[in-house]
Amino acid sequence: MDSTRYLIVGGGLAGGSAVEAIRARDHQGRVVLVSDESHLPYDRVALSKGYLTGRLRRENLFLQEPEFYQQEHVEVLLGRHVQRLDADAQIALLDDGRELNFERLLLATGGRPRRLPIPNGDLPGIHCLRTIEDSDAIRAAISSARRAVIVGGGFIGCEIAAACVQNGLDTTIIEFCPSLLNVPLDDETAQWITEYFTKQGVHVLTNESAARFVEADGRVAGVETKTGKKILGDFVAIGIGIAPNVELAQEAGLPVDKGILVNEQLETERRGIYAAGDVASFYSPLYAKHLRLEHYDVALKHGQIAGANMAGAQERFIDLPHFFSSMFKLRIEVWGDTTQREVVVRRGPLGISEKGGFAQFYLAQGRVQAYLSVIRPSKEAEAAKTLILSRQSIEDLSLLSNESVDPCSLTK
Numbered sequence: 001m002d003s004t005r006y007l008i009v010g011g012g013l014a015g016g017s018a019v020e021a022i023r024a025r026d027h028q029g030r031v032v033l034v035s036d037e038s039h040l041p042y043d044r045v046a047l048s049k050g051y052l053t054g055r056l057r058r059e060n061l062f063l064q065e066p067e068f069y070q071q072e073h074v075e076v077l078l079g080r081h082v083q084r085l086d087a088d089a090q091i092a093l094l095d096d097g098r099e100l101n102f103e104r105l106l107l108a109t110g111g112r113p114r115r116l117p118i119p120n121g122d123l124p125g126i127h128c129l130r131t132i133e134d135s136d137a138i139r140a141a142i143s144s145a146r147r148a149v150i151v152g153g154g155f156i157g158c159e160i161a162a163a164c165v166q167n168g169l170d171t172t173i174i175e176f177c178p179s180l181l182n183v184p185l186d187d188e189t190a191q192w193i194t195e196y197f198t199k200q201g202v203h204v205l206t207n208e209s210a211a212r213f214v215e216a217d218g219r220v221a222g223v224e225t226k227t228g229k230k231i232l233g234d235f236v237a238i239g240i241g242i243a244p245n246v247e248l249a250q251e252a253g254l255p256v257d258k259g260i261l262v263n264e265q266l267e268t269e270r271r272g273i274y275a276a277g278d279v280a281s282f283y284s285p286l287y288a289k290h291l292r293l294e295h296y297d298v299a300l301k302h303g304q305i306a307g308a309n310m311a312g313a314q315e316r317f318i319d320l321p322h323f324f325s326s327m328f329k330l331r332i333e334v335w336g337d338t339t340q341r342e343v344v345v346r347r348g349p350l351g352i353s354e355k356g357g358f359a360q361f362y363l364a365q366g367r368v369q370a371y372l373s374v375i376r377p378s379k380e381a382e383a384a385k386t387l388i389l390s391r392q393s394i395e396d397l398s399l400l401s402n403e404s405v406d407p408c409s410l411t412k
Contacts, residue, residue: 003101004075005029006310007092009082009248010108013296014277016041016063017303018106018310023072025311031074032100034092036081039132040066045296047135048159049326053166054139061132085252087270104310107249107260107275108303111242111294116151120213125220125235129156130242141235142167149223149233151210153180155325157239158197162327165201172203172231174223179206184334186344189360189372192351193330200328205229242294244279257281259292264316266306274310276302285318286389287337287369295323320385330357333381336370336388338362345400348376359384361400366393368400383408 006022006029008015015033019041022031035041042061050056069076077094084093085105092100113128115121127138138160142148148164150157153175164171173180179190180197194204205225214222214230222232246256254268255261259281266274266282277299281292298321305315324333329352341362348358357375361368361384371384383406390411399405 002098003030003103004032005103006031006106007100007102007104008033008106008108009092010106010110010277010279011035011037011039011041011076011078012108012110012277013041013043013045013063013299014110014280014303014306015106015108017300018108018276018307019069019072019074020064021304021307022311023074025308025313027072029311031072032077032102033074034077034080034082034094036079037131038079040064040069040076040078042132043296044130047132048129048156048163051132052129052135052139052160052163058132082248085248087252087254087273090272103272105273106306106310107273107279108277108306109245109248110278111244113238114240114243116210116238116240118210118212120215120220123213123215123220124218126213127235127237129160129237129239138235138237142169145169145234147222147233148172149174149231149236150239151223151236152239152241153177153194153204153206154183154239154241155181155323157237158193158327159325160237160239161197161202162200166328170203171201172205172233173197174205174208174210174225174231176209177206180204184338185372186338186341186360186362188344189350196328196330205231242278244292246279249275249279257290259290261290264318265309265314266302266317267309272310274306276306282317284321284337285316286320286391287340291321291337293321293323295321297322320388329375331373331375333373334370335381335385336362336368338370338372340364340369343397345397347380347401347403363394363397366395367391368394380407387411 041063082092083095113130147170150161150173179194182190208225210223211226212224224230249260250256260275262275278294281290305317320335322335343363345361359376360372362370368388387407
C-alpha cells in the first residue's frame with residue numbers, strides 16, 4: 001500500500017497554506033495534496049471581487065507558482081477526490097481506486113454552493129460562484145447581458161450585483177430578509193446598506209423569495225417570486241451560502257456539528273486528523289464556543305496553524321475572526337463575532353463622505369464582541385481589536401462613540 005506522512009484533502013486557501021506551513025518545518029516528509037479541481041491551490045475570495053471585475057488576472061489567484069510544488073517535492077493530485085476515509089486504519093481511498101496510508105491528515109474540503117430546489121433549476125444561464133470556472137462563466141454572462149437577477153443579498157450576492165451594475169447591467173437582488181446583509185449586520189446598518197445599493201442603481205426586492213425560474217427559448221429568462229412578481233434577466237446568479245463538505249468526515253465517524261469539530265489546535269478528536277477553513281467548526285477560547293466561518297483570513301490562518309501542527313508544532317488558533325468586502329466605494333471590515341450584539345454603539349454618522357465612513361462596536365454582557373469598519377482608519381481598527389481581546393467591561397458607552405477617545409485607552 002502507498003503511504004505518505006502528510007495527506008491534505010482540498011486545494012483551496014486552507015489546504016494550500018497548510019502545504020507551505022508543513023514545508024517550512026519538514027523538508028523531507030512526503031506530502032500529498034488531493035484536489036477535485038483542475039487547478040493548483042488558489043484564493044477563492046477574489047473570485048467575487050477583483051477577478052470578477054477584471055482587475056485581477058488569473059495567475060494572481062494562485063498561492064504559489066507550479067515550480068514551488070516541484071521544488072518542494074509536493075505531490076498534487078488534481079481532478080481527484082477521496083472517496084472513503086478509514087480514520088482508525090489511517091487509510092484514504094481515492095476515486096481512482098488507489099489507497100493511501102497517512103500519518104497526518106488535513107480535511108480542508110470547503111463547501112459547495114447551496115442550490116434553490118425550485119422548478120427549472122437546471123436551465124442554462126443559472127450560476128453559482130465557488131470556482132474559477134464559475135467566476136469565468138459569470139464574467140462572460142455579464143459581458144453579453146443587459147439584465148441580471150441575483151438571488152441572495154449576502155456578501156457574495158452583493159459583490160456580484162455591484163460588478164453587474166458597474167458594467168452597465170440593469171440588476172435586481174431578491175432577498176428573503178428585510179434588508180441586505182441582514183445576518184452579519186444589525187438592522188439599522190443593514191437597512192442603510194440596502195438604501196446605499198438602491199442609490200447605486202441596484203433594484204432591491206426584500207422580504208421576497210424565488211418560487212421558480214422563468215424559461216424562454218430553452219434557457220433562464222428571470223425569476224418569479226412567491227408573491228407572483230416576474231423579474232426578467234439574461235442570467236441569474238445565486239448567492240445563498242454554502243453547505244460545508246462534511247460527508248467524508250461524517251462517514252468516517254468524526255464528530256460533526258455544522259462543520260467538522262476541532263479544538264484550538266484544529267485537531268479532531270482523532271489524533272493526527274485535522275480540519276481547516278470553511279469546513280471546520282473550531283473552538284474559540286475568546287467566545288467560549290465553536291464557530292464556523294467562511295472568510296479569507298480564517299482559512300489562511302487555519303491552514304498555516306494546522307500545517308504547522310501536523311509537522312510537530314503546538315500552535316493555537318486564537319485570532320479574532322476577520323472578514324472584509326469591497327462593493328462600489330464601500331470597504332467593509334469586521335473583526336470579532338457580530339452575532340453577539342445586545343447593544344450597538346456607532347462612531348461617526350451613519351453614511352460615507354469625503355472624510356470617510358463610520359464604525360460600530362457590537363456589545364454583549366457589557367463587553368465589546370465585534371467591531372465594524374466602513375472606510376475607517378486602520379489605527380482605530382487596531383485599537384478596537386485590542387479592546388475586544390481585553391474582554392473588559394465597558395461602563396460608559398459614550399466613550400466608544402466619542403471619536404476623540406482612542407479605544408485603546410479604555411483597556412486597563
